[in-house]
């Protein structure tokens with residue numbers, strides 16, 4: 001399964017020579033070039049003087065170059081960090097360069113030349129936290145520094161990159177959902193960022209608070225989806241922010257293409273105690289399987305509450321992340337779906353097909369999901 005964003009092809013010597021001439025960082029790790037006159041080999045982006053074309057040989061790996069008698073260039077150290085670590089190192093350097101500046105994931109991925117989705121995943125795998133959490137931690141450290149030197153709180157928090165002293169207290173990302181009071185007040189006091197994007201299921205709208213995803217909805221019309229959200233969060237500050245939501249939309253697309261079975265999405269949703277129980281039960285239905293409304297009612301200890309279960313499913317605010325599409329009628333008919341029956345049909349088909357593929361897949365074959373959980 002191809003997880004790289006890159007569509008560049010460095011399989012021909014001509015393409016490789018072009019990359020060397022451009023000192024293309026994207027090509028680093030993809031191949032190496034050796035210089036016959038000096039006996040050294042380099043990464044494509046090496047800053048050394050360009051050799052003449054006729055003195056250059058290309059190799060796929062450092063081992064191949066060494067086997068042919070070439071030494072590592074001291075300048076670009078082709079045998080150094082693997083490409084993925086190098087990307088993360090560059091990302092950290094960009095974040096460290098100016099802690100006061102809040103880099104979005106999109107700006108950061110521009111700076112290091114990989115897609116936001118790829119960067120988010122790499123960064124988490126190598127550093128253990130997202131770039132955003134890393135930045136927050138750096139700001140926290142800068143703040144503690146300033147305060148310990150006796151700076152005043154307002155000044156110190158501003159210097160550390162917090163927009164206000166109150167923002168500074170809002171630190172650790174909470175696992176728990178939105179306070180029902182905030183939800184009842186139609187999001188008063190909340191900042192909700194949102195973005196929409198086309199998918200094979202129509203337009204998806206994703207919205208998130210500082211703590212997590214609060215809405216995933218599908219529709220045919222972007223304006224209608226945004227209006228619906230405005231209605232629900234009438235008192236929140238709503239900000240269209242494609243960059244911030246890009247990693248989540250990436251996950252949704254991967255899921256819709258059968259390339260991902262689970263979401264790493266922190267949720268921030270308000271629920272009654274009963275809805276919470278039902279939604280938890282839905283999240284326990286394995287990928288590719290379905291349950292009936294009465295099975296869910298039984299599993300939450302209210303076997304007669306079948307209708308209430310159906311209405312909890314219908315009020316699910318986050319499509320896919322809470323897989324209410326996996327609940328069907330006892331007899332096997334699909335029943336309803338908040339975002340339309342045709343979408344439910346496609347979702348169940350995709351899951352059934354991919355779950356079958358997974359069963360047939362030989363042991364030891366990695367998938368995106370395996371990689372994500374290997375960290």
Ligand SMILES: [Zn+2]
Pocket residue numbers: 041042043046047048073074075076077
């Ligand atoms: Zn070099």
